[in-house]
């Protein structure tokens with residue numbers, strides 16, 4: 047058996063990832079992400095650009111105190127400025143002063159950039175590369191050379207771009223990284239260029255790709271197959287313009303699809319989903335549900351025929367077992383469901399596979415979805431629907447009616463008040479509450495009526511509220527769908543209401559949310575649902 051070839055993973059989330067629109071990590075975020083990447087077993091973490099800003103400079107001070115087990119922290123910078131000695135260049139000095147075990151120097155490889163952007167001769171650029179690499183190599187144990195725009199340069203002037211690589215190799219580069227900086231190359235172009243360079247250059251090669259043609263991951267894999275032994279990318283593909291190669295996909299594919307390559311240490315791959323979500327949360331960005339390997343929908347099955355297949359043999363509709371990357375399989379319920387979706391849910395809820403119940407649930411789901419309901423986003427309402435149809439729902443309060451009034455005065459903030467009448471056992475409650483809008487006022491009045499009967503409701507609060515017009519052509523008479531997301535200490539759940547009246551739709555979703563909480567507490571379950579928009583209902587058993 048041939049030994050596996052190790053592919054080093056180089057993460058640049060904190061440097062190139064920060065160049066993505068809307069991404070701004072604090073110093074603390076950067077340190078926390080560094081630790082997570084170390085736990086995942088990433089080989090290199092490019093922490094930033096020490097010359098660029100005080101935060102990045104402070105990072106390289108602070109990261110020295112971080113107990114890292116595996117990862118090497120890398121400082122990034124460019125070759126020396128034109129017409130100045132490397133030892134006098136502030137960028138060069140800042141790079142070495144970062145005190146990291148490795149540094150990365152980016153240099154120009156494409157003659158167009160040398161002449162038109164830097165404004166120097168081709169010879170001076172070669173000297174800039176040689177001097178900078180030699181300066182770093184005599185002071186830092188590992189020097190990585192990022193050949194910016196390599197593939198564009200190689201297409202137009204292969205001799206010159208190869209000369210720049212030779213210059214870096216001779217000056218002491220430990221790695222030469224071929225960069226598809228503009229992200230426009232095709233996998234076959236990358237493969238051909240890497241195989242040519244591999245014949246010419248003896249220094250280990252790496253690949254750094256951008257996603258402007260949606261090919262960053264494919265291009266990185268093509269390079270690895272032709273001899274690249276380091277892949278640079280970012281978690282979730284964050285980065286300049288359309289982003290960098292998404293390391294979640296690079297790692298997933300290299301670990302699970304290529305038996306000859308080895309990335310990360312054994313047992314680390316299961317952390318991939320957790321690290322992806324951690325980076326989204328830290329960057330304050332929304333998850334991408336359809337993201338390969340780690341997205342909440344990556345193993346979510348909706349179509350009835352798919353669920354039918356997955357129930358028999360999971361690999362019928364799954365390219366890998368979700369748990370290998372720390373993700374999970376989810377079965378969605380909708381108008382596209384067949385009996386298999388419902389059967390899977392009944393199993394999940396610990397209910398018998400009663401054929402009559404199964405048909406009634408499916409009919410009701412299809413009826414309601416036809417009216418505008420969407421249960422995928424509101425699994426708690428689906429749980430209540432099943433409970434009711436299964437005759438297992440204990441009514442904990444009887445609603446008698448509600449009233450919402452909004453008083454407006456031109457130029458002043460409006461005032462909203464809600465009144466609720468309901469019954470808990472023999473006790474009649476009639477409560478009123480003001481609020482910042484109708485939902486808040488209804489929530490307040492419901493709490494006044496119910497909290498002294500059910501104190502557990504105090505733990506629950508609303509975290510999200512979404513309204514969507516269903517039949518927009520009906521204008522202001524259109525039906526609306528309201529989805530509410532609520533949480534307590536251990537779960538997040540979604541409920542839904544549909545009506546022509548936005549207050550009534552909100553009311554239906556709100557009441558379901560209260561009912562779900564009471565039903566959940568009565569079951570005494572504490573199982574944690576994931577803190578993500580993808581909601582998991584709990585067992586009814």
Ligand SMILES: CC(=O)SCCNC(=O)CCNC(=O)[C@H](O)C(C)(C)COP(=O)(O)OP(=O)(O)OC[C@H]1O[C@@H](n2cnc3c(N)ncnc32)[C@H](O)[C@@H]1OP(=O)(O)O
Pocket residue numbers: 062065095097098099124125126127128152153154163164174194227286
């Ligand atoms: C492909 C990449 O992603 S490379 C990394 C890109 N990332 C960033 O640019 C983020 C961090 N950048 C910064 O903080 C700033 O741009 C700095 C500190 C690097 C430079 O700032 P400034 O000195 O104000 O210059 P500015 O950003 O306007 O222009 C870049 C300068 O670097 C020069 N330069 C660009 N690339 C190189 C290089 N590889 N080697 C030497 N000089 C270079 C340019 O010629 C220009 O200098 P000039 O104005 O004398 O011609």
Ligand SMILES: CC(=O)C(=O)O
Pocket residue numbers: 062152192193194195225226227228254256
């Ligand atoms: C180095 C780098 O970030 C690039 O060439 O895209």
